[in-house]
Amino acid sequence: MRRPTSIAPPKGKLGVLMPGMGAVSTTFMAGVELVRTGCALPIGSVTQLATIRLGKRTERRSPLIREFVPLEKLDNLVFGGWDIFPDTAYEAARKAGVLEPPHLEQVKGLLSSIQPMTAAFDQAYVKKLDGPHVKKAKTKLDLAEAIKEDIQRFKKESGAQRLVMVWCGSTEVFQTPHLVHADPARFEKAMKENHPAIAPSMLYAWAAITSGVPFANGAPNLTVDIPALQELARGHNVPICGKDFKTGQTLLKTVLAPGFKARMLGLHGWFSTNILGNRDGEVLDDPDSFKTKEESKLGVLEYILQPQLYPELYGKLCHKVRINYYPPRGDNKEGWDNIDIFGWLGYPMQIKVDFLCRDSILAAPIVLDLVLFLDLAKRAGLAGIQEWLSFYWLRGEDLITHLGAEYYD
Ligand SMILES: NC(=O)c1ccc[n+]([C@@H]2O[C@H](COP(=O)([O-])OP(=O)(O)OC[C@H]3O[C@@H](n4cnc5c(N)ncnc54)[C@H](O)[C@@H]3O)[C@@H](O)[C@H]2O)c1
Numbered sequence: 001m002r003r004p005t006s007i008a009p010p011k012g013k014l015g016v017l018m019p020g021m022g023a024v025s026t027t028f029m030a031g032v033e034l035v036r037t038g039c040a041l042p043i044g045s046v047t048q049l050a051t052i053r054l055g056k057r058t059e060r061r062s063p064l065i066r067e068f069v070p071l072e073k074l075d076n077l078v079f080g081g082w083d084i085f086p087d088t089a090y091e092a093a094r095k096a097g098v099l100e101p102p103h104l105e106q107v108k109g110l111l112s113s114i115q116p117m118t119a120a121f122d123q124a125y126v127k128k129l130d131g132p133h134v135k136k137a138k139t140k141l142d143l144a145e146a147i148k149e150d151i152q153r154f155k156k157e158s159g160a161q162r163l164v165m166v167w168c169g170s171t172e173v174f175q176t177p178h179l180v181h182a183d184p185a186r187f188e189k190a191m192k193e194n195h196p197a198i199a200p201s202m203l204y205a206w207a208a209i210t211s212g213v214p215f216a217n218g219a220p221n222l223t224v225d226i227p228a229l230q231e232l233a234r235g236h237n238v239p240i241c242g243k244d245f246k247t248g249q250t251l252l253k254t255v256l257a258p259g260f261k262a263r264m265l266g267l268h269g270w271f272s273t274n275i276l277g278n279r280d281g282e283v284l285d286d287p288d289s290f291k292t293k294e295e296s297k298l299g300v301l302e303y304i305l306q307p308q309l310y311p312e313l314y315g316k317l318c319h320k321v322r323i324n325y326y327p328p329r330g331d332n333k334e335g336w337d338n339i340d341i342f343g344w345l346g347y348p349m350q351i352k353v354d355f356l357c358r359d360s361i362l363a364a365p366i367v368l369d370l371v372l373f374l375d376l377a378k379r380a381g382l383a384g385i386q387e388w389l390s391f392y393w394l395r396g397e398d399l400i401t402h403l404g405a406e407y408y409d
Pocket of ligand 1: 019020021022023024025082083084085096119120121122126129131167168169170171172200201218219220244245246247248278279280358359360362363
């Protein structure tokens, strides 16, 4: 990676724009407000809590990252978003049911003031949802231009000097790259022609990039994993990254798998199953949206274990992932893993993991870190895919997504 010669200091407010004002985005906004008013701690956030070692270990110099690099302060964040439902962030947070009412009441003032802008939405890409708060336009290009106008209006009204956009919208149906994704000209022509390979999340990404706004993709959708938007990002000097927040079961998977590999322990199989009952779970109940998530979750082990280098340890791994929508659990997901490993002389062993997690509680600090780091990247003049942020993601088409030893090699 190119080292920046200078990093512009953060001036004025930083606007955070989120397509999708559901469980993750409202938990993030509420959390920032609770932290900056001194009511809670930013647990899970690297930008707020982690230190960085300088010099030799024996020097014992470990300042906080946020004191070592010029990150924006939480006090200067302002929020906006889009959704297909007209609920304010407060109403959406209540419906999402992640935070307890006493927490929500403490931030009711801020959250009630955040009204979503009308969404660029098409039910063909999220079959289980439909909502009334959507833009109407003749072409997809018109929709994307309308998002650009929203961005400019938000900037003016909020007084933000810089912006970052994080897709926190629902998981769209599975897509593979198409010829119209090959370069910006074909992509723009396809938007004009309402081509089905242009998903709504891509319209937001195009609008952000061409407005000079860094973009991160929190869902497993294709979105910016296409040459057209990556080229556009480099051309507009915009940092981008994604995809799919690494939380819950896959977070643990990417912690355990490098451990097995470091000790050269083999794997016969890894069976993962989940129950979750939030709106995300309902969307994933559609086989086409589930396929997008499944591909994202399946890719991680292959990437970490490098079966091509270690065929006798990982060449025959059987990896299965299941997600079941089970409303009684709400946002409190349960993920079970059965891991069949083998050791010295091939003797088999089993490990069972049962993680009773809270998805949005794990995702919210990732949103915060991405916002602050992408803003830093922009001020440092970095553009295109930000590989150094891949630690937060489940996967990307051509980025390193799990900081195992290979990253440092
Ligand atoms: N919670 C986690 O730990 C986690 C982890 C990885 C990925 N994700 C992904 O993050 C995304 C958000 O998760 P969530 O739990 O907040 O889901 P959610 O269903 O609570 O919120 C998503 C919101 O996006 C809105 N939406 C859908 N399409 C839209 C569009 N085109 N424009 C504007 N709004 C749109 C929906 O109406 C909904 O309110 C999902 O794609 C999910 O798969 C979440």
